[in-house]
Each structure stands twice: as structure tokens, then as C-alpha cells.
């Protein structure tokens with residue numbers, strides 16, 4: 001669905017050259033949900049803007065939905081939906097009119113556009129808001145309307161640039177619920193950027209970490225954790241020394257055994273069974289799973305959480 005090869009984009013700023021995207025080769029298959037994560041200024045928006053034909057690459061190539069972004073940008077736009085960071089839609093327009101106008105822009109008849117708008121209002125829980133003005137919607141409703149606008153022309157691929165920024169947790173969960181339903185129904189490919197690590201962790205099948213204009217990691221969140229960070233298991237047992245030597249790993253501190261390892265959740269039951277078998281009583285077992293932020297810290301030396309909070 002997306003194939004880029006050595007994609008680059010440089011900007012000139014006050015005589016200096018800024019390499020915003022430095023040779024990204026990326027493949028996204030049909031039906032995938034991919035989250036692009038990275039600190040501020042990493043190059044995420046520049047990458048997305050090239051893939052959505054809003055910005056021309058300096059060099060390299062990108063095919064999106066089977067179409068080259070440089071030679072046929074109109075063809076790309078016809079096949080993709082893009083929900084940018086700003087809100088779409090005019091403030092004083094009515095919700096249904098906004099959607100129908102968007103459909104008309106893509107050549108739909110009014111009848112077809114109204115039918116499509118009705119479907120999307122149903123899927124995205126916007127029913128009953130048809131005649132409301134855009135400015136009267138809540139933040140969450142507004143963002144769902146933005147997504148509906150991006151989907152009016154049945155795109156095969158949807159780009160979402162920080163779709164949930166500024167939403168409260170309930171509205172975020174609600175929007176995700178709708179995107180999940182939509183994917184189940186239509187197999188739409190989704191590429192998004194987000195500052196919310198938990199969101200990427202829960203929703204994305206694949207996480208592409210971008211830093212300094214390059215892809216520095218590309219895998220599912222469990223794989224990223226196993227490869228780049230460690231889980232921590234703390235066991236409160238009646239004989240920590242014997243427990244540590246039986247498990248052949250871990251250190252004893254404060255009457256507890258502490259272990260740092262990959263796949264902690266999977267390995268903990270086996271450890272508990274071995275201790276039980278050896279007659280060692282376990283009073284409590286704590287699993288602290290590595291977070292995506294730990295992965296991020298290991299990869300970049302910076303915490304995305306702090307960057308996100310500062311953004």
C-alpha cells in the first residue's frame with residue numbers, strides 16, 4: 001500500500017540545510033495499522049506530507065496506493081484520506097453540508113454523497129448532529145467529523161496526523177473504537193502519528209520510530225520491548241538467596257529477588273512453578289513491564305513522554 005525508497009527531504013533555513021527526512025525506506029501492507037512515533041522535529045510530519053503529496057520529496061521515491069507521489073499526485077489524493085492536525089470544515093457550516101460538499105469535491109452526486117455521509121455518521125456516532133453547525137460540536141465530535149470528511153470518498157488508505165491530540169481519555173477511546181469498527185468493516189489501511197505512547201502501544205500492529213529524519217526501529221510493540229528494553233520481576237520469597245540461585249538469574253536486594261529480562265509476562269508463570277516445586281514460598285510476585293517509553297529512551301536517549309508533554 002505504501003512503498004518508499006530512500007525518501008529524502010531537505011529544507012533551506014537561513015542559509016543552512018535542514019535534512020528533515022534522511023533516506024526513509026518503508027513498506028506498509030494493505031490493512032495494516034501503523035503508528036509513526038518520534039520526538040518533536042523528528043521528521044514525522046514531513047514524511048506524512050510527502051506521502052500525502054502536500055510536499056515534494058527532494059530525492060528518492062514513494063508509491064502510495066500503487067501510484068507515484070511525484071508523477072501522479074492527483075491519483076494518490078483520489079485514493080487516500082488525510083486528517084491533518086488542524087480541523088477541517090467551516091465553523092458556521094452544518095455538519096451534513098460539510099460532508100456532502102466534500103463528497104462533491106471528489107465527484108460524487110448529491111444523492112451518493114448524502115448516502116455516504118449517512119453511513120459515516122452512523123459508524124462514527126454522529127447521528128442526530130446533521131443540522132448542527134461545526135462550531136457547536138464538542139472536541140471529540142469535531143475530530144470524528146474530521147475523520148468522516150477524510151473518509152467520504154472511500155479511500156483505501158487513511159492518514160491521521162495526531163488524531164487524538166487534545167482529547168480527553170474518554171473521547172480518545174471513543175474515536176479509537178470507531179476507527180477499529182471501520183477497519184473491521186472495510187479493511188482500510190491506517191497510518192497515524194501520535195504523541196501518546198499508550199495509544200500506539202494498544203492500537204498499532206506496527207510502530208515505526210523516527211528520529212533525526214531516519215527510521216531507527218520498525219516492529220510490533222512487544223518485539224520492540226523485547227529487543228530494546230527489559231521487564232522487571234520482583235519476587236517476595238521466604239529464601240531469596242536460594243530462589244535466585246535456583247532461577248540462575250536475578251539479584252537479591254532487601255529480602256527480594258529482582259530479575260531484569262525480556263518477555264517477563266510469559267516467563268513469570270514458569271519461574272513461579274519452579275520455585276513452588278523447590279518448596280520456596282512466594283509471598284508476592286510483581287511484574288513491571290517495560291513501556292514503549294523505555295524503548296524510546298533506549299533508542300534515542302530521550303523520553304518521548306517528556307517531549308510529548310512539552311509539545
Ligand SMILES: Nc1ncnc2c1ncn2[C@@H]1O[C@H](COP(=O)(O)OP(=O)(O)OP(=O)(O)O)[C@@H](O)[C@H]1O
Nearest residue numbers: 011013018020038039040041042043044045046047
Ligand atoms: N518548511 C520548513 N522549512 C524549514 N524547516 C522545516 C520545514 N518543515 C519542517 N522543517 C524542519 O524539519 C525538521 C522535521 O520537522 P517535522 O515537522 O517533520 O517534525 P515532526 O517529527 O513532525 O515534529 P512534531 O512532532 O513537532 O510535529 C525540523 O527540524 C523542522 O524544523
